[in-house]
Amino acid sequence: MSVNIKIKNAVKRYGQSTIISDLSLEIKEGEFFTLLGPSGCGKTTLLRMIAGFNTIEGGDFYFNDKRINLLDPAKRNIGMVFQNYAIFPHLSVRQNVAFGLKNRKFPRDRIEAETQKFLELMKIDQYKDRMPEKLSGGQQQRVALARALVIQPDVLLMDEPLSNLDAKLRVEMRFAIKEIQNRVGITTVYVTHDQEEAMAISDRIAVMKDGVIQHIGKPKDLYQRPANLFVSTFIGRTNLLEAKLVVEAGRARLAFPGGFELAMENVRDECRKSQDVIVSIRPEEFVIADGSGAGLKTIVDSSVFLGLNTHYFVHLETGQQLEIIQESKIDEIIPNLSGIALSVKSEKINVFTADGSVNILKGVSDDKTAVGEV
Amino acid sequence: MARRKMFDIWSVLYVAIFAAYAIFLLYPMYSILRNSVIGEDGRLTLQWFVKFFSAKYYSQTLIHSFNVTIWTTILTLIIGVPLAYFYNMYEIKGKAFIQVLIILCSMSAPFIGAYAWIQLLGRMGVVTVFIRNLTGLTIPNIYGFNGILLVLTLQLFPLVFLYVSGALKNIDNSLLEASDNLGCTGVKRFFKVVVPLCMPTILAASLLVFMRAFADFGTPLLIGEGYRVFPVEIYTQFLGETGTDYSFAAAISVIAILITAAFFMVQRALSKRFAFTMNALHPIERKPAKGMFKVLIHFYTYFVVGLAFLPQLYIVYQSFQNTSGKLFKEGYSFSSYTTSIKRMSDAIPNTFIIGGIALVAVVLIAIVIAYLVVRRSNVVTTAIDTMSMLPYIIPGSVVGIALVMAFNKKPLVLTGTVAIMVIALCIRRLPYTIRSSVAILQQIPITIEEAAISLGASKMKTFFRITVPMMSNGIISGAIISWVTIITELSTAIILYNSKTITLTLAIYTFVTRGNYGYAAALATVLTALTIVSLMVFMKFSKSKEITF
Numbered sequence A: 001m002s003v004n005i006k007i008k009n010a011v012k013r014y015g016q017s018t019i020i021s022d023l024s025l026e027i028k029e030g031e032f033f034t035l036l037g038p039s040g041c042g043k044t045t046l047l048r049m050i051a052g053f054n055t056i057e058g059g060d061f062y063f064n065d066k067r068i069n070l071l072d073p074a075k076r077n078i079g080m081v082f083q084n085y086a087i088f089p090h091l092s093v094r095q096n097v098a099f100g101l102k103n104r105k106f107p108r109d110r111i112e113a114e115t116q117k118f119l120e121l122m123k124i125d126q127y128k129d130r131m132p133e134k135l136s137g138g139q140q141q142r143v144a145l146a147r148a149l150v151i152q153p154d155v156l157l158m159d160e161p162l163s164n165l166d167a168k169l170r171v172e173m174r175f176a177i178k179e180i181q182n183r184v185g186i187t188t189v190y191v192t193h194d195q196e197e198a199m200a201i202s203d204r205i206a207v208m209k210d211g212v213i214q215h216i217g218k219p220k221d222l223y224q225r226p227a228n229l230f231v232s233t234f235i236g237r238t239n240l241l242e243a244k245l246v247v248e249a250g251r252a253r254l255a256f257p258g259g260f261e262l263a264m265e266n267v268r269d270e271c272r273k274s275q276d277v278i279v280s281i282r283p284e285e286f287v288i289a290d291g292s293g294a295g296l297k298t299i300v301d302s303s304v305f306l307g308l309n310t311h312y313f314v315h316l317e318t319g320q321q322l323e324i325i326q327e328s329k330i331d332e333i334i335p336n337l338s339g340i341a342l343s344v345k346s347e348k349i350n351v352f353t354a355d356g357s358v359n360i361l362k363g364v365s366d367d368k369t370a371v372g373e374v
Numbered sequence B: 001m002a003r004r005k006m007f008d009i010w011s012v013l014y015v016a017i018f019a020a021y022a023i024f025l026l027y028p029m030y031s032i033l034r035n036s037v038i039g040e041d042g043r044l045t046l047q048w049f050v051k052f053f054s055a056k057y058y059s060q061t062l063i064h065s066f067n068v069t070i071w072t073t074i075l076t077l078i079i080g081v082p083l084a085y086f087y088n089m090y091e092i093k094g095k096a097f098i099q100v101l102i103i104l105c106s107m108s109a110p111f112i113g114a115y116a117w118i119q120l121l122g123r124m125g126v127v128t129v130f131i132r133n134l135t136g137l138t139i140p141n142i143y144g145f146n147g148i149l150l151v152l153t154l155q156l157f158p159l160v161f162l163y164v165s166g167a168l169k170n171i172d173n174s175l176l177e178a179s180d181n182l183g184c185t186g187v188k189r190f191f192k193v194v195v196p197l198c199m200p201t202i203l204a205a206s207l208l209v210f211m212r213a214f215a216d217f218g219t220p221l222l223i224g225e226g227y228r229v230f231p232v233e234i235y236t237q238f239l240g241e242t243g244t245d246y247s248f249a250a251a252i253s254v255i256a257i258l259i260t261a262a263f264f265m266v267q268r269a270l271s272k273r274f275a276f277t278m279n280a281l282h283p284i285e286r287k288p289a290k291g292m293f294k295v296l297i298h299f300y301t302y303f304v305v306g307l308a309f310l311p312q313l314y315i316v317y318q319s320f321q322n323t324s325g326k327l328f329k330e331g332y333s334f335s336s337y338t339t340s341i342k343r344m345s346d347a348i349p350n351t352f353i354i355g356g357i358a359l360v361a362v363v364l365i366a367i368v369i370a371y372l373v374v375r376r377s378n379v380v381t382t383a384i385d386t387m388s389m390l391p392y393i394i395p396g397s398v399v400g401i402a403l404v405m406a407f408n409k410k411p412l413v414l415t416g417t418v419a420i421m422v423i424a425l426c427i428r429r430l431p432y433t434i435r436s437s438v439a440i441l442q443q444i445p446i447t448i449e450e451a452a453i454s455l456g457a458s459k460m461k462t463f464f465r466i467t468v469p470m471m472s473n474g475i476i477s478g479a480i481i482s483w484v485t486i487i488t489e490l491s492t493a494i495i496l497y498n499s500k501t502i503t504l505t506l507a508i509y510t511f512v513t514r515g516n517y518g519y520a521a522a523l524a525t526v527l528t529a530l531t532i533v534s535l536m537v538f539m540k541f542s543k544s545k546e547i548t549f
């Protein structure tokens, strides 16, 4: 049985310092939900509050309608997968997986059957009598996952489970985890600071910074319509340009230093007033016009050919450097020191208020605002 | 509900342990302090301290003790550090065997070494007599300062060796290669790179040697003759022929504690300055030495270890000699064994009973305290932790005296019982066992316990099924070292024992003081055999094979 998780106005303090001041969140039943944020932003702290290993200084945590703030961690029916695996080194693979079932006092044949089932599911059947120290990192992580899942938990919590693995295995295990989660259909909270991993694996992502949630949404929403400047820089690569939003006769356009102007159709009504803004343009959102056309005037500094794409590094007259990604063409790569004009795909770029706190375009989908009135 | 759980069984343990320490450590310490400042008339006085410092006869013992202790510390470093360096940097033939010998040397009771050296180099010692017969010369006197220094140095340099070897194993080879690369090699590298890297360990080892040398009284008692040192003075004031003088003994004890505490502080301050952590990805690999240097380091190693082990060998030899009365005579047999065991029929069972109970108690209490300190640290656990470390700086004989003063009258009379022996051994041994258990526990990531709890195991179950088994290797090897130190303990037990609670070590001591050297040798050999067996068990259980005291 899977549950939904509601967190209302959570507060976490360590001594004098407040790590999380007021955090609300709703995780849907069966969802793969990721907490993403820079190191030290409080992801682990929040996860361990859900697990019951951290005290909760304020707010309410619910599994479905049951408040769990004071529930013993052992009774929360949670499966946990830790960054350092936390495999019991003195127990064999099979004993590790069976550990949780034994605590639940299941009959012996049931324990054996379930253990076997998950050993097979995680493809570690052939190592079942080995001691953990004789397993590779990836195999140990599979044991950890099997051990967490075999108890049929209501919730699966994972704290950077892949960060100790090498790059290739990380990608491989990513899919293994996603596939298992799909099959078991269990509500999963996943912590990582690797945005690519988060994008690849999650149904929804909450981007955190300094204990505050910045944006909750689907990977596509976060990337294409980030709620604020932080999210746009944290997810994917982007170029930031200062510009002015000019509203005349109800029509909005962006005026860049140097004279380039761009009509913007999708500015939200309440933000339609002339103001300073920050424009976030991802490298692939530039279009290289030929030298004569209208656009941002830039000089090519260097280029890198990567097969599918070619990256150009250019600078503006102001000296600001930009990164451009173009699908590789059959023609010559544009030589260094050439002058090129850049126009942009105006429907893709994002525009933020001068303080970066709000995206002023339409189409931002942020579930953060939807929480609270549960 | 979770709040309620906090007052689980651990809370009961907090209270129990705290109470035990209050009764068996703080109260005796208080008794000793009280006795030291109360005059015959029952008033507060400093007369005992004044008596000590004003009479040269007494205060001199302090200077003697410092002499012995400081020189012993210096000599053990001079011998032990290079030995560890050669042993770990170069291929030495028979290195496994050498290590076992060094460990055995460190584990025998110092007074046994003292009495064996008397047998060898004393007035009627075999070597003395042999040289006299051969050359007509009489070699310098072994009694007094020189003898104490010789015995203590040979007894204690193994500690330096073991400590520094441990540190050398943590030095990454690349540091030495980098040093070579920068043109700092050989002797220069030893002093500029190796010694500074080992400095925290060298300081720790120095402190240990210092404490042991300062507190040891078996050695000076046997071999010191006129050279009176501090611990012997405490003992004689307390139990000596001149009759018991509690107050004066207490005052001397307080002085002793103050001195060791001061050194402890100095060492703490120094090691803070040198503190850094090392972790070798590529530990040093032993290289074969070449030419003259190879000969030299082999000679040095064999000579030092041979010299240190010689007394034990001689004792084994002596134990098979026939005796008549107190004299040795022609021929060999087991008669010393049969007679000594018959005469001291309680000693061996007592050793196992008292030592066994103490060992179990020490291990259990240490695990619980370590767990409280590491996983549930709060004001109470910090207090317990600090208290449990106190005995580290209290000389063994002082622990004994304090216990007698506290428990020789109502409401709690314990003197002469097995219980008081066990308590004394626990108090003495716990600081070491707690420290090593804490170290073991700190290496176990807390997530492993959390994993168990999230899988539905209760806290108790997690502790017994996960934490303790994961600690067990370290605990067992630690316990074996504790066992050896417990069965060779003399300075506390000698104050507390009586004929019913005599142990092997005490029996040996008794035979030595009575002049029954054959019997003493037989029992000492039994003790050595017991130590060797324990060591073999240790080797089997300990993964790292490293011994820490």
Ligand SMILES: Nc1ncnc2c1ncn2[C@@H]1O[C@H](COP(=O)(O)OP(=O)(O)OP(=O)(O)O)[C@@H](O)[C@H]1O
Pocket: A014, A019, A037, A038, A039, A040, A041, A042, A043, A044, A045, A046, A193
């Ligand atoms: N036991 C603790 N006592 C005091 N402060 C703590 C404790 N644990 C965490 N913190 C602080 O809380 C903040 C959040 O820590 P947390 O471990 O949740 O970060 P994180 O987002 O998981 O980071 P990372 O990606 O590096 O794992 C950090 O500033 C950290 O220093």
Ligand SMILES: [Mg+2]
Pocket: A043, A044, A045, A159
């Ligand atoms: Mg973390």
